[in-house]
Amino acid sequence: MELDSGTADRQGDGMDSPDGQKATRMGQVAAAALVGTAIEYYDFFIYGAAAALVFGDVFFPELGTAGRLLASLSVYAVAFVARPVGAVLFGHFGDRLGRKAPLVASLSLMGFATVGVGLLPGFAVWGWWAPAVLVLLRICQGVGLAGEWTGAALLIAEHSPAEQRGRYGAFLQLGPMIGFMLAQGVFLAFTFLLDERAFLEWGWRLPFLASSVMVLVGLFVRLRIAETPLFTAQTGQVRKQPPAVEVLRSHWRSVLLGCGLIAGGFAAFYLTTTYALAYATKWLDVPSTVFLxxxxxxxxxxxxxxxxxxxxxDASGRRRMLLVAVVAGSAWALVFFPLLETGRWPLILLALTGAMTAFGCGAGPVASYLPELFPTRVRYTAVALTYNLGGVVGGALSPLVAAKLTDAYGSAAPVGWYWAALGVLALACLWKLPETTGADLTSVR
Incomplete structure (x- = not known):
């Protein structure tokens, strides 16, 4: 992705220098990671909003109120269970063929599954075949997303200078948040524009169908990015065993510790968004438009x-920033649901803002921290397994555990203690993990 001389001359601000060319390449790489990740997470998050608001009625109408929500969240969780499978699959090809090809494949698979959900008939037309196909499409979403974040993280980490790896990694971490905002914003717009009946019958499908256009834009951007220099440099090396086997034999400890570290972050995000949305609208009678x-x-x-x-x-260290995030998030977990249950909108906004701020503090360093833990030859597989196993523990199980606790105790307050307990687990794992700030990725063993 070098600049040609004409483009460099037109810059007129020093961009014809090697440093200027490197900065331009990093901008293009960061943009490709951000755009593609935002689109994939938009696809992933619109299911979460739909699961909380309409899927119970559309696909599980014969169950009670609690049963509909639990069934919708169970299908939601299926994608997280599928993600470790996708991690091994995309990790294998990412470590053997390069970082770019799996990114294109994951975006294509996610787009196919998301549009499929938008076209899927409901229970009234297909009976139990409708939720069965919904599960299959959700599995495709999970497999596709498994390779997305890792490939984008490596794309940035293996292109960026060591002293600015955290800074550029932030662009990747903005992708999920932008995707989340797009998903919530689109659903909010349609709930305002359509009456409840129209939204339930067909309006909820439009955000899924709109994904087709966004995916085409993402593929155009992704196909223009070059392979990472670190992977290119080690191409042709003799490999004695598949990447997944080497990871499980030689790097299992770092994978498990990393999984425990980020599980708390996943739980914080999905309890704050997906579960809190369902709880507030179904149990606390907060209008969905208000909560969104x-x-x-x-x-x-x-x-x-x-x-x-x-x-x-980049300046203070990855572990220090992660420590701040984990402590702050664990403390806020204990007040989140009591604030929510007041039913007062300013306090609900305070609860959401505090939780998401703590989540953001932890999300910032993760895109650079996880790639710095593993060697280039197995980095894709190792990071994918770490990230997606953390998603199973924190993202898949947390809403289900929260629903069970709320049903058992008649309040979501105990969910906060479960959330804080995951924070304690994250602290223990962080204590055992090394500091990696500024690591030379070519020397990681």
Whole structure:
């Protein structure tokens, strides 16, 4: 992705120098990672909003109120269970063929599955075949997303200079938040524009179908990016065993510790967004338009915290910023649901903003921290397994555990203690993990 001389001359601001060319390449790489990841997470998050608002009625109408929500969240969780499978699959090809090809494949698979959900008939037309096919499409989403974040993280980490790896990694971490805001914003717009009946019958499908256009844009951007120099440099090396086997034999400890570290972050995000949305609208009678409106400024707070913590991690260290995030998130977990249950909108907004700010503080350094833990030859597989196993523990199980606790105790307050317990687990794992700030990725063993 070198600049030609004509483009460099037109810059007129020093961009014809090697440093200027490197900065331009990094901008293009960061943009490709951000755009593609935002689109994939938009696809992933619109299912979460639909699961909380309409899927119970569309695909599980014969179950009670609690049963509909639990069934919708169970199908939601299926994608997380499928993600470790996708991690091994995309990791294998990412470590053998390069970082770029799996990114294109994952975006294509995600787009296919998302449009498929938008076209899927409901229970009234297909009976139990409808939720069965929904599960298959959700599995495709999970497999596709498994390779997305890792490939994008490596694309940035293996292109960026060591002293600015955290800064550029922040662009990747903005992708999920932008995708989340797009998903919530689109659903919010349609709930305002359509009456409840129209939204339930067909309006919810439009955000899924709109994904087809976004995926084409993402593929155009992704196909223009070059392979990472670190992978190119080690192409042709003799490999004695598949990447997954080497990871499980030689790097299992780092994978498990990394999984425990980020599980708390996954739980914080999905309890704050997916489960809290369902709980507030179904049990607390908070209008969905109000809650979705509150999620948008809280997501902006997460974006700001992500940018600050990612940049600070280059100067102060990854572990220090992660420590701040884990402690703050665990403390806030204990007040989140009591604030929510007041039913007062300013306190609900405070609960959401505080939780998302703590989440952003932890999200910032992760995109640079995980790639710095593993060697180039197995980095894709190792990071994918770490990230997606953390997603199973924190993202898949947390909403289900929360639903069970709320049903058992008649309140979501105990969910906060479960959330804080995951924070304690993250602290224990962080204590055993090394500091990696400024690591030379070519020397990681």
């Amino acid at each position: 409106s509150m999620l948008l400024p809280s997501a902006l707070a997460a974006i700001a915290a992500t940018l600050v913590s990612a940049r600070r991690s």
